[in-house]
Amino acid sequence: MQDKLTLMIPGPTPVPETVLLAMSRHPIGHRSAEFQKIVKRTTEQLKWLHQTSGDVLVMSGSGTAAMEAGIINVLSRGDKVLCGDNGKFGERWVKLSKAFGLEVQVIKAEWGQPLDPEAFRAALEADTAKEIRAVILTHSETSTGVINDLQTIAAHVRAHGTALTIADCVTSLGACDVPMDAWGLDVVGSGSQKGYMMPPGLAFVGMSDRAWTAYERSDLPKFYLDLGKYRKAAHADSNPFTPPVNLYFALEAALEMMQQEGLESIVARHARHRAAAQAGMTAMGLPLYAAAGHGSPAITAVAPEGVDAEVLRKAVKERFDILLAGGQDHLKGKVFRIGHLGFVCDRDVLTAVAAIEATLQGLGLHKGTPGAGMAATAAALAG
Ligand SMILES: Cc1ncc(COP(=O)(O)O)c(C=O)c1O
Known part of the structure; x- marks a missing residue:
């Protein structure tokens, strides 16, 4: 029947009428004071969702752009990383890491099974030379419907002392607790068409202070996805490029609904x-x-x-x-x-x-x- 389709897929997800109506306005100038107010407000709301006092940056793109940005902004050519792979998205981060010339050690689990935190602990403890620069993994593995124990794995990464945790939280943010600061997550990637209750189009990257320190030494090529540009702009309640302003209207409304629900x-x-x-x-x-x-x-x-x-x-x-x-x-x-x-x-x-x-x-x-x-x-x- 026309207009009756209900989406019960893991993204794009249904969008509330309040959010649709918020979007259906004439666009406004992205350098206007009115838009700056929206950026300021949504930045605070995003920190609330990520449970962080650090930066959460917004860019045009999907969840993969968020993850690519996260990886290329904190790592350098030839860096050694541990990648968790127990499904389609784990596989994707292995491919992405290799595409940027990283040396990838894969920790695998069968599809349908969770990643084993002990395997991460063992690999990190074995790295006495502290060569592993990051652990990259998917929190909610959408292809298999498995939730990985990100909290425990991130604690093992913290114990290692040098490596960062780069987490795909594309289908976990807005569905389960992802306290970025309390769990010590360094980079958290997500996309608007999932728990945010929005159409596709915005990508989000949460960055810890440790991630920004790593940013200073990162030499992987980047321009549009250079998070330093987004940080500078965000601190002035702005965006470095022309953002999809109507999606920002949606973002403000959706996060407001989420805050009301708690x-x-x-x-x-x-x-x-x-x-x-x-x-x-x-x-x-x-x-x-x-x-x-x-x-x-x-x-x-x-x-x-x-x-x-x-x-x-x-x-x-x-x-x-x-x-x-x-x-x-x-x-x-x-x-x-x-x-x-x-x-x-x-x-x-x-x-x-x-x-x-x-x-x-x-x-x-x-x-x-x-x-x-x-x-x-x-x-x-x-x-
Ligand atoms: C866990 C997970 N990571 C990453 C992605 C990729 O996101 P996108 O298709 O928005 O690039 C998805 C999309 O379904 C996902 O479920």
């Missing part, structure tokens, strides 16, 4: 939706893809047996106008993913589970008691 409530809501989605799938006999206890609060990946996940996903879209995400790479057809990130309420999760259940029943593939998925989801939401 971080604790946002985190609790995402945890509740994870529990509800997991309960529904399990009650229908659909195995979860992420290892037990390691599911991301933003995404539930499901690996149905005896049914092509793409067939199921397409049927849910055609019959119910709910868009689920498919499996990536070798998981195509084997996995579908329910995004419950950002502007998602209990009704959305309940409806998505009901749609999956009705579709399975229609295809004659429901393995449990009819209605069991809905009942389990409703109970988890209530509890």
Whole structure:
């Protein structure tokens, strides 16, 4: 049905009407006092979201631009880095690091499994010459629906003393607690189309003081993504280049909504939706893809047996106008993913589970008691 599509993918995520309306204004001059006020306000709001007293810089781009900026601004040619890889995005940071001539040691885990913090501790402790300059990892691995133990890994990096933690928090910020200062994170990358409840287009990079010290020695080529330019401009409530000003209107409105809800409530809501989605799938006999206890609060990946996940996903879209995400790479057809990130309420999760259940029943593939998925989801939401 026209205009009925509900996004239950891990990005782009649904955008609240308040945010859409905030955007639907005539653009204003990006060197005007009015725009400066917005930059000042959103900078404070972003520090609140990142739980940091450091800089959080805003640029045009997607999450990958944020991560690329984070990496090229604190590292130098030939630097040794440890990269965590347990999914599509971990793989991407390995490729990105190699593209910039870094010497990459990969710490791998099977897709669906979390990264092992002990493997990071061992590699960092073995580095008595202190050659490792950074540990690069994904907090919420969107491709598999696994949440990695960023807090523990970052603590091991701190104990090393020299290395920085560069974290992809693209699908964790705004879904779970990411206290940048308390966890000692040095670089935190994210993008607007995820927990921010905005359309795509803005990239964010949080930078610690240690990251800025590393910036001074970094010799990797950069111009548009040179974070020094963004810091200088941000300290004057500005942006070095022409920013997408309408997305700034959206940013201010979205962060205002998030502040009104409160971080604790946002985190609790995402945890509740994870529990509800997991309960529904399990009650229908659909195995979860992420290892037990390691599911991301933003995404539930499901690996149905005896049914092509793409067939199921397409049927849910055609019959119910709910868009689920498919499996990536070798998981195509084997996995579908329910995004419950950002502007998602209990009704959305309940409806998505009901749609999956009705579709399975229609295809004659429901393995449990009819209605069991809905009942389990409703109970988890209530509890
Ligand atoms: C964990 C994670 N990292 C990075 C990205 C890349 O972001 P973008 O597509 O915005 O560049 C995504 C996008 O889905 C993601 O989920």
